[in-house]
Amino acid sequence: MNSNPMKDSVLEQKLAFESNPDLVKQYVNLVGNMRFGLLLEYLDILAGQTAFNHVDNGRNLSVVTASIDKMNICHPISVEEDVYFKSRVSYVGKCSVCVEIDILAGDQKNKAANASFTMVALGEDFRPTEVRKVTPETEEETTTYEKAKQRYEEHKNKSKQTQKFVPNQEELELIQKFTSGLEGRLMGTTAKQNIGPMYPQNQNIYGKIFGGFLMREAFELAWTTAFDYSNYKLRPLIVAIDRIDFKRPVEIGDIVEFNSIVCHTGETSLSVEVGIRKVHSKIDQGELTNNCYFTFVAVDETGAKQKVQQVIPYTLPEAQKYFEGRRRYLERKA
Numbered sequence: 504m505n506s507n508p509m510k511d512s513v514l515e516q517k518l519a520f521e522s523n524p525d526l527v528k529q530y531v532n533l534v535g536n537m538r539f540g541l542l543l544e545y546l547d548i549l550a551g552q553t554a555f556n557h558v559d560n561g562r563n564l565s566v567v568t569a570s571i572d573k574m575n576i577c578h579p580i581s582v583e584e585d586v587y588f589k590s591r592v593s594y595v596g597k598c599s600v601c602v603e604i605d606i607l608a609g610d611q612k613n614k615a616a617n618a619s620f621t622m623v624a625l626g627e628d629f630r631p632t633e634v635r636k637v638t639p640e641t642e643e644e645t646t647t648y649e650k651a652k653q654r655y656e657e658h659k660n661k662s663k664q665t666q667k668f669v670p671n672q673e674e675l676e677l678i679q680k681f682t683s684g685l686e687g688r689l690m691g692t693t694a695k696q697n698i699g700p701m702y703p704q705n706q707n708i709y710g711k712i713f714g715g716f717l718m719r720e721a722f723e724l725a726w727t728t729a730f731d732y733s734n735y736k737l738r739p740l741i742v743a744i745d746r747i748d749f750k751r752p753v754e755i756g757d758i759v760e761f762n763s764i765v766c767h768t769g770e771t772s773l774s775v776e777v778g779i780r781k782v783h784s785k786i787d788q789g790e791l792t793n794n795c796y797f798t799f800v801a802v803d804e805t806g807a808k809q810k811v812q813q814v815i816p817y818t819l820p821e822a823q824k825y826f827e828g829r830r831r832y833l834e835r836k837a
Contacts, residue, residue: 522585547568566622566624573744593647598632601651601655687768732765733809759782761777771809774831
């Protein structure tokens, strides 16, 4: 299989908020910030275009989203200034195409966020198919390539392992604090749910529900869950997406539920887990289709960070959610 230079995969786009009031109305949320769920939907389309351009060499291939591997937000993305996007293919496995997207804002095009997607190439029979590689040529491209390769291999190896959660000594000591009456809010009281049918207007070209739509719905439920956690007094500001995996396709006509819960809190941060599950389907009813993890910081009207109350796990499954969230939190801080 041949290879293409990484620079040939670059795509650049722009959301022109400064000159388009209608676009601002589409993307602004109820507290005046970016509707980040809608931005995720946009990024999913851009990642798909980037991957498709790379694999499309007359073989009639298509691409679908397998996961968002990570997303780090350096500073808030505003609808008051233009937002720029630069995407590239960062690594290629056998059938997988990793896409890196830089998000830049303002006149100086300061880096606001970075997102990493993994797409899968499908042949005419809708089965994964091998695609051409990508070749880095500069030092910067080589660094991007090696980091993407490392993430890809780590996740590939992790997915092969049967994960059994075992708390470490520090976590066992925390459990004792929880059971001795630590003040806070019980995790079970933070749960929220949306449920509804999947309509044709949200389908992709393969007749399945578009992954970007599912991400948007999941994020907006997570944001609402985080906003409710402070009794709607503090604004949740997204700072990281740990990972979103697409485990099963969602069909037109499926009844799907989105379940959210605050699974971990730091001093000013809170992490929300959203599970997406089919409750009625002709194909695989009851199957979990997606797991999503969003981390927010709580800010006041001036944008200053504010302390949040401790979330308290009460059951063993809740304790596992809490400590898995805590491990992701500590890994990001490292």
